[in-house]
Amino acid sequence: MSNPSQLWQQYLAHGKAEAVPVISAHAHYGPYMGIYFPGRGEADSMLKMMDRAGMVRAVCAPHAALIEPSRGHALLAEVISTHPNRFAGYWCINPNYPSALEASLEEFARSPGFVGLKLLSDYHRQPITSPNYAPALEYADEHELPVLMHTWGHSPFDGPALWSEVAARHPRATFLMGHSGYGEWDLALDVARRHDNVYLELCAAYHVNGIIERMVRQVGSQKVLYGEDLPWFDPQYAIGCVLCARISDEDRHNILHRNAERLFGWG
Amino acid sequence: MIKLYDCNASFGVADVPPPRYAATPDELIAEMDFCNVDEALVTCAAQWCDSPLVGNELVVKEAQGHVRLHPAWMLLPPQTGEQGSSVDALLSDMARAGVRALWALPARNKYLLNATTFGSVFEEFVEHDIPLFLPLTEAVPGLAGHAATHLGWQLVDTLLGQFPRLTLVATEQSVWGQDRYFRPLIERYAKLYLDISTYEQGRGLEDFCRRYGADRLLFGTHYPEVPMGGPVLNLLNADIPNEHKELIGSGNLTRLLREVRL
Numbered sequence: 270m271s272n273p274s275q276l277w278q279q280y281l282a283h284g285k286a287e288a289v290p291v292i293s294a295h296a297h298y299g300p301y302m303g304i305y306f307p308g309r310g311e312a313d314s315m316l317k318m319m320d321r322a323g324m325v326r327a328v329c330a331p332h333a334a335l336i337e338p339s340r341g342h343a344l345l346a347e348v349i350s351t352h353p354n355r356f357a358g359y360w361c362i363n364p365n366y367p368s369a370l371e372a373s374l375e376e377f378a379r380s381p382g383f384v385g386l387k388l389l390s391d392y393h394r395q396p397i398t399s400p401n402y403a404p405a406l407e408y409a410d411e412h413e414l415p416v417l418m419h420t421w422g423h424s425p426f427d428g429p430a431l432w433s434e435v436a437a438r439h440p441r442a443t444f445l446m447g448h449s450g451y452g453e454w455d456l457a458l459d460v461a462r463r464h465d466n467v468y469l470e471l472c473a474a475y476h477v478n479g480i481i482e483r484m485v486r487q488v489g490s491q492k493v494l495y496g497e498d499l500p501w502f503d504p505q506y507a508i509g510c511v512l513c514a515r516i517s518d519e520d521r522h523n524i525l526h527r528n529a530e531r532l533f534g535w536g
Numbered sequence: 537m538i539k540l541y542d543c544n545a546s547f548g549v550a551d552v553p554p555p556r557y558a559a560t561p562d563e564l565i566a567e568m569d570f571c572n573v574d575e576a577l578v579t580c581a582a583q584w585c586d587s588p589l590v591g592n593e594l595v596v597k598e599a600q601g602h603v604r605l606h607p608a609w610m611l612l613p614p615q616t617g618e619q620g621s622s623v624d625a626l627l628s629d630m631a632r633a634g635v636r637a638l639w640a641l642p643a644r645n646k647y648l649l650n651a652t653t654f655g656s657v658f659e660e661f662v663e664h665d666i667p668l669f670l671p672l673t674e675a676v677p678g679l680a681g682h683a684a685t686h687l688g689w690q691l692v693d694t695l696l697g698q699f700p701r702l703t704l705v706a707t708e709q710s711v712w713g714q715d716r717y718f719r720p721l722i723e724r725y726a727k728l729y730l731d732i733s734t735y736e737q738g739r740g741l742e743d744f745c746r747r748y749g750a751d752r753l754l755f756g757t758h759y760p761e762v763p764m765g766g767p768v769l770n771l772l773n774a775d776i777p778n779e780h781k782e783l784i785g786s787g788n789l790t791r792l793l794r795e796v797r798l
């Protein structure tokens with residue numbers, strides 16, 4: 270029997286579904302060292318993919334900002350000012366320059382279109398529990414911000430085991446577990462189930478067959494957000510994985526846009 | 537409708553299964569129906585994680601009577617005599633079993649995929665136009681991730697340097713865009729094909745086809761590791777002409793299998 274989902278049928282027919290204004294809660298921006306991007310991974314190229322897949326918004330952490338925050342944020346700020354309804358930003362924290370953090374957070378407060386923080390502990394080789402992250406996490410808690418973290422199974426820097434502690438200590442911040450603690454599924458799903466302020470984010474995890482079903486069953490589709498590292502991975506591929514998972518169209522709506530609308534206040 | 541012929545699907549019970557899988561050919565066909573996939577070149581889990589000898593028999597037996605499933609075999613070095621006394625014996629076994637494609641798993645099955653091991657075999661494969669599927673993760677045992685695929689592309693280069701007329705299908709590329717690896721190889725080796733089951737690169741198909749056309753790409757799902765819907769929508773909704781989708785979806789693989797002479 271062919272997939273009876275209305276949304277699947279519409280994606281087959283049109284490459285998108287009118288009723289699904291997709292939001293990517295995990296995107297990047299611009300070129301990066303380890304990958305060739307058609308169109309340098311910049312706005313025009315990303316918009317082509319977004320338009321074709323019915324994606325209304327992408328929340329981006331520019332690659333440059335993961336290395337040198339001020340340079341990268343300036344790049345994205347320009348894109349946001351040109352396309353304020355299509356792009357939003359995560360403010361990137363590099364914990365290896367702790368003395369710059371306070372000024373950076375002040376700049377964040379003055380920067381329109383940046384809606385949360387992005388932490389990339391695995392790449393920065395600093396555990397998320399390091400004191401170098403503390404001011405950023407306290408800031409997120411105080412201002413009730415969404416925080417997208419890279420989380421990878423068994424990582425000593427950002428594995429799901431560390432997140433229970435961080436989430437419990439900052440109950441007013443909302444933590445999106447980027448990649449859903451890839452590979453350490455049991456623990457990652459358990460952390461998301463136990464903490465109201467922890468969500469699973471699907472980037473890369475979507476291509477593990479059957480994992481979306483498990484997330485929905487064990488944690489609930491209200492706690493799962495769509496993302497695909499745009500411009501890295503094609504939204505058609507990622508959305509196709511969500512649409513063929515054995516979940517309901519209501520679950521798919523929650524994952525592909527409703528949860529992000531609620532979290533970022535775009536309802 | 538674009539016909540989809542999956543070059544890389546598997547059924548059966550594995551030692552470490554993904555959360556969702558097809559235990560039987562019927563379950564695989566149900567999955568194909570669910571995701572609009574018409575036919576599949578299949579292996580079974582026993583070929584990967586039990587013994588190729590056991591698995592090769594099993595895949596033919598189990599696929600029998602399922603006209604949409606076409607079995608493929610694992611290749612072993614001829615020197616141990618496990619796959620018959622000669623390459624001719626292997627080819628006639630393939631003909632009898634209706635097998636028209638082979639996979640090489642040098643890391644799992646512990647051999648060197650090179651001219652020393654397979655010189656005369658690959659000369660015959662060239663003569664008979666037999667396609668060989670090689671997962672890029674199979675260059676060396678015990679490695680995963682970026683190091684494994686880096687060595688996988690090196691192996692493709694070395695092998696096709698020795699056998700430029702061998703039909704080779706590189707599978708299971710890393711999802712980190714691999715264009716910088718494979719474009720030079722595509723330009724040099726006319727009989728290199730890419731299974732795109734894990735080619736998630738944003739706008740990758742569009743960019744590749746504009747430069748190279750669609751003759752060198754094969755639709756695959758890498759099921760059960762990957763949910764079929766991902767690769768399916770990625771191809772069907774790519775910004776490429778329908779003729780390209782038809783070639784990638786089924787035309788190229790159909791041609792490769794038709795050209796096999798047994």
Ligand SMILES: [Zn+2]
Nearest residue numbers: 295297447498
């Ligand atoms: Zn990312």
